[in-house]
Amino acid sequence: MISINIKINGKKISKEIPDNILLSEFLRDNLSLTGTHVGCDTSQCGTCVVHLNGNSVKSCTTFVADCDGAEVTTIEGIANNGKMHPMQEAFKKHHGLQCGFCTPGMVMSAVDLLKKNKNPSEQEIRDWLEGNICRCTGYQGIVAAVKDAASKM
Amino acid sequence: MANLVGAKIERKEDKKFLTGKGRYTADINLSKQTYAYFVRSPHARAKIIKVDHSKAMKAPGVIDVFTGDSVVKDKIGGLICGWKIVSQDGKDMKCPPHPVLAKDSVNFVGDHIAVVVAETLEQAKNAAELVNVSYKVQKSVTRTDEATKFENIHEGIDNNLSFDFLLGDKGKTDEAFSKADKIVKVDIVNNRLIPNAMEPRAAIGDYNASSDELTLYTASQNPHLDRLIMSAFNAVHPEHKFRIVSPDVGGGFGSKINVYAEDVVIAYASKKIGRPVKWVAERSESFMSDNHGRDHVTHAELALNSDSKITGLKVDTIANLGAYSLVLAAVTPTYLYAPLLLGIYDIPAACCTVKGVYTNTAPTDAYRGAGRPEATYVIERIVTEAAKEIGMDQAEFRKKNFIKKFPHQQCLVHNIDSGDYDAHLDKAIELSDYKNFENRRSQSAKKGKLRGIGFSTYFEACGVAPSAVVMSIGSGVGLWESAEVRFNATGNVSVFTGAHSHGQSHDTTFAQIVGDKLGVAIENIDIVHGDTDKGPFGMGTYGSRSLAVGGTAIVKACDKIIAKGKKVAAKMLDGKPEDIDFKAGEFILKNSNKKKTIGEIAFACYLPGTFGDVNSPLPEGVEPGLIETSFFDPSNFSFPSGSHICEVEVDEETGETKLVKYTVVDDFGTVINPLIVEGQVYGGVAQGVGQALYENAHYDKSGQLTSASYMDYTMPRADNFPHIALDYTCTPATSNPLGAKGCGEAGTIAAPAAVMNAVIDAVGTDVQMPATAEKVWKALKKNGSKKAAA
Numbered sequence: 001m002i003s004i005n006i007k008i009n010g011k012k013i014s015k016e017i018p019d020n021i022l023l024s025e026f027l028r029d030n031l032s033l034t035g036t037h038v039g040c041d042t043s044q045c046g047t048c049v050v051h052l053n054g055n056s057v058k059s060c061t062t063f064v065a066d067c068d069g070a071e072v073t074t075i076e077g078i079a080n081n082g083k084m085h086p087m088q089e090a091f092k093k094h095h096g097l098q099c100g101f102c103t104p105g106m107v108m109s110a111v112d113l114l115k116k117n118k119n120p121s122e123q124e125i126r127d128w129l130e131g132n133i134c135r136c137t138g139y140q141g142i143v144a145a146v147k148d149a150a151s152k153m
Numbered sequence: 154m155a156n157l158v159g160a161k162i163e164r165k166e167d168k169k170f171l172t173g174k175g176r177y178t179a180d181i182n183l184s185k186q187t188y189a190y191f192v193r194s195p196h197a198r199a200k201i202i203k204v205d206h207s208k209a210m211k212a213p214g215v216i217d218v219f220t221g222d223s224v225v226k227d228k229i230g231g232l233i234c235g236w237k238i239v240s241q242d243g244k245d246m247k248c249p250p251h252p253v254l255a256k257d258s259v260n261f262v263g264d265h266i267a268v269v270v271a272e273t274l275e276q277a278k279n280a281a282e283l284v285n286v287s288y289k290v291q292k293s294v295t296r297t298d299e300a301t302k303f304e305n306i307h308e309g310i311d312n313n314l315s316f317d318f319l320l321g322d323k324g325k326t327d328e329a330f331s332k333a334d335k336i337v338k339v340d341i342v343n344n345r346l347i348p349n350a351m352e353p354r355a356a357i358g359d360y361n362a363s364s365d366e367l368t369l370y371t372a373s374q375n376p377h378l379d380r381l382i383m384s385a386f387n388a389v390h391p392e393h394k395f396r397i398v399s400p401d402v403g404g405g406f407g408s409k410i411n412v413y414a415e416d417v418v419i420a421y422a423s424k425k426i427g428r429p430v431k432w433v434a435e436r437s438e439s440f441m442s443d444n445h446g447r448d449h450v451t452h453a454e455l456a457l458n459s460d461s462k463i464t465g466l467k468v469d470t471i472a473n474l475g476a477y478s479l480v481l482a483a484v485t486p487t488y489l490y491a492p493l494l495l496g497i498y499d500i501p502a503a504c505c506t507v508k509g510v511y512t513n514t515a516p517t518d519a520y521r522g523a524g525r526p527e528a529t530y531v532i533e534r535i536v537t538e539a540a541k542e543i544g545m546d547q548a549e550f551r552k553k554n555f556i557k558k559f560p561h562q563q564c565l566v567h568n569i570d571s572g573d574y575d576a577h578l579d580k581a582i583e584l585s586d587y588k589n590f591e592n593r594r595s596q597s598a599k600k601g602k603l604r605g606i607g608f609s610t611y612f613e614a615c616g617v618a619p620s621a622v623v624m625s626i627g628s629g630v631g632l633w634e635s636a637e638v639r640f641n642a643t644g645n646v647s648v649f650t651g652a653h654s655h656g657q658s659h660d661t662t663f664a665q666i667v668g669d670k671l672g673v674a675i676e677n678i679d680i681v682h683g684d685t686d687k688g689p690f691g692m693g694t695y696g697s698r699s700l701a702v703g704g705t706a707i708v709k710a711c712d713k714i715i716a717k718g719k720k721v722a723a724k725m726l727d728g729k730p731e732d733i734d735f736k737a738g739e740f741i742l743k744n745s746n747k748k749k750t751i752g753e754i755a756f757a758c759y760l761p762g763t764f765g766d767v768n769s770p771l772p773e774g775v776e777p778g779l780i781e782t783s784f785f786d787p788s789n790f791s792f793p794s795g796s797h798i799c800e801v802e803v804d805e806e807t808g809e810t811k812l813v814k815y816t817v818v819d820d821f822g823t824v825i826n827p828l829i830v831e832g833q834v835y836g837g838v839a840q841g842v843g844q845a846l847y848e849n850a851h852y853d854k855s856g857q858l859t860s861a862s863y864m865d866y867t868m869p870r871a872d873n874f875p876h877i878a879l880d881y882t883c884t885p886a887t888s889n890p891l892g893a894k895g896c897g898e899a900g901t902i903a904a905p906a907a908v909m910n911a912v913i914d915a916v917g918t919d920v921q922m923p924a925t926a927e928k929v930w931k932a933l934k935k936n937g938s939k940k941a942a943a
């Protein structure tokens with residue numbers, strides 16, 4: 001067991017945790033933040049993506065023990081006072097989701113892309129999202145959503 | 154109120170998913186919950202000599218371990234095949250026993266043997282390692298084309314042949330071939346796929362000993378059917394004390410139709426230990442144990458006359474059922490496949506045989522399209538070859554042979570009610586700029602790329618339903634659908650449907666239909682599904698049936714609401730029911746300005762008594778309340794169709810194929826919400842492209858699944874696609890009042906042929922799916938390419 005201090009969606013948390021616990025497990029099982037999903041066991045699908053100190057990471061391959069002092073934002077933390085983030089709005093407008101399982105990871109990756117590249121081309125969006133699998137949408141609505149969000153942010 | 158039907162309306166269900174509030178089975182945790190982990194076979198085929206779980210029982214945290222012996226002792230039934238096929242010799246198909254926990258033998262890698270239930274998942278996993286299974290490993294067979302030559306893997310099933318199915322008139326077809334001026338032949342492998350819904354399967358059993366009620370939360374496309382099967386066949390718990398909740402489900406694509414061993418065992422285990430038991434599949438377990446799809450080997454021949462008209466079609470297919478037969482395993486490669494082989498061509502004679510074979514692989518069943526993509530692939534490949542061999546333009550040859558008049562009785566099964574195939578092909582040709590293709594080809598050549606073009610003009614039979622038809626050909630149940638429309642006293646509406654949404658957007662589409670019918674704002678309409686304790690018995694969602702069948706049941710229930718509303722309005726407005734019109738949410742007495750809103754009527758229906766000055770608004774004999782139920786069973790399937798045109802570029806040096814242009818024009822009949830339909834098409838196309846270029850479930854010689862992770866099974870990703878161009882034509886369906894034909898599977902059905910026809914056009918020689926860089930490179934080399942040989 002180790003003790004960590006971590007800020008999750010703006011809330012400070014200090015906890016004793018087993019040193020092998022993954023960030024995805026911690027969020028889902030200890031904090032009931034089940035918006036972060038787990039879709040694979042080989043760090044390939046991207047359904048678990050969250051922001052760690054502002055950068056997108058796969059929470060299924062991040063140890064909480066390595067996050068001491070860090071700031072984590074999950075899908076539950078990006079709306080502002082109940083108003084959805086422009087990326088969330090854009091996904092809705094362009095039908096960027098169907099079953100919704102890949103969606104939290106997809107949105108978190110997309111938000112990070114726009115932080116790093118304010119005005120990405122369609123190809124840049126597609127290349128960036130290569131680490132997030134969506135089985136439902138064929139990606140077209142997702143790409144349109146990211147483009148639209150870029151124009152609004 | 155503006156028309157909701159036909160409008161691009163954003164989805165009601167989106168907000169919860171976008172803000173992380175979706176509630177999938179794995180997100181549910183119950184108090185006193187325990188965790189399950191399955192012990193699975195590492196061998197493709199073996200006799201089980203002994204399952205020794207004594208050490209596991211003593212491991213920390215372990216509550217119990219259940220094995221094949223436990224389920225036999227408690228008389229838990231095995232898994233069933235829900236649709237029985239009859240062979241050409243008149244005998245029923247052969248189904249081996251399929252126990253939920255194997256006792257005597259295992260037949261594929263991942264076959265379920267035991268389950269460990271413990272206080273934590275880690276403890277369950279650790280203890281599972283201690284379950285000692287001794288095996289006598291046997292030789293195994295995994296290849297479709299080798300199955301009938303291999304020793305019997307199930308006792309009493311000779312040549313591993315489950316059925317030998319025949320559809321069509323063999324004599325007439327032979328005659329057509331004997332008179333043919335030209336015969337075209339193709340050999341086709343339809344690769345095995347793994348559905349890969351992004352949410353892995355999961356189940357939580359929750360037995361309440363005081364009320365004797367059992368609840369199973371499970372990711373399922375059809376909770377009522379699950380309950381029926383688990384009560385009637387697996388004998389887990391009686392139906393009236395058994396509730397199945399299928400909450401938010403992260404994609405299905407056919408893989409969540411079946412009642413799986415894990416569902417039965419988790420429900421059973423919870424009853425046994427009297428506490429909730431939770432199981433969530435790891436992705437590798439999903440790869441191994443979800444039903445797989447496709448896996449056919451086919452030889453097909455097409456007869457033509459000297460006028461370039463198709464005169465006959467002959468198809469022989471071997472379909473790999475895997476180790477056992479699942480619920481729809483047998484109907485998928487037979488009745489969902491063989492009739493569709495005719496495509497949208499006017500073919501006077503055809504016959505098709507299908508041998509369903511057992512192998513030591515994961516069982517196959519419906520995967521998006523189920524039989525129809527396989528059939529479309531055969532006909533669209535052979536039609537393409539035919540046009541090529543007689544030197545005719547791809548579009549022209551197709552048009553020459555299209556069905557032109559409707560209704561059209563095909564020579565095999567279907568009676569197609571409506572369509573206009575020239576219309577969607579013409580539109581697709583226009584949209585894809587077909588006439589300038591050769592310019593694009595030479596431009597690609599300048600970059601050192603081989604460009605190819607492929608057509609796929611498809612149809613499908615969906616709205617899978619007509620009970621009389623499906624039961625006459627072996628279905629164990631009728632496939633009607635139910636709906637209940639419940640007006641609450643305050644005027645909002647709860648709609649219960651037997652269909653299930655796992656991405657299909659029913660919350661929105663169905664609300665649009667109800668909103669238009671009843672004149673209620675969609676915010677005030679709640680679509681409820683996925684809980685056997687809430688709505689009436691329903692058949693679930695698959696086969697692109699929810700709108701055509703489930704949507705129609707809702708329309709019919711709304712009609713009943715309006716009929717009752719008219720009676721009540723008549724009393725309240727001092728008129729006769731036949732003088733009441735209903736429009737945009739208002740009941741209006743003809744030739745007067747007297748009217749009542751549907752909300753007022755609903756309220757009145759719940760206050761039938763006399764109170765002060767208020768007299769009962771209910772006419773004599775009319776019951777209180779405003780709730781109506783309807784069950785809809787259509788007279789026919791519906792037949793969407795369309796044209797896909799694909800262009801690819803192949804790198805001659807590496808063999809790598811890139812999709813560069815893709816055009817779709819579909820005829821889905823009436824479209825309720827174009828935004829949602831487009832999404833279904835894009836997603837469907839992506840899965841079809843996946844099959845054509847990337848995906849392949851592979852077993853090695855010893856029967857190990859070597860593609861059991863996303864590192865080895867190539868999923869299509871965002872950077873694999875260009876922008877897809879999409880348009881529609883519309884000929885409404887005549888078999889349901891909405892005119893809707895269904896759109897959920899179309900993309901997956903059409904795309905593999907469009908892509909492969911383009912690849913083969915580029916490469917200049919035959920390539921089998923998936924057209925991986927290695928395969929294409931080898932084909933180029935074989936075809937004499939100098940660059941590829943380098």
Ligand code: FES
Pocket residue numbers: 037038039040041042043044045046047048049058059060061
């Ligand atoms: S769960 Fe798949 S990448 Fe993290």
Ligand code: FES
Pocket residue numbers: 096097098099100101102103133134135136137351403404656
């Ligand atoms: S919306 Fe279902 S996986 Fe992306």
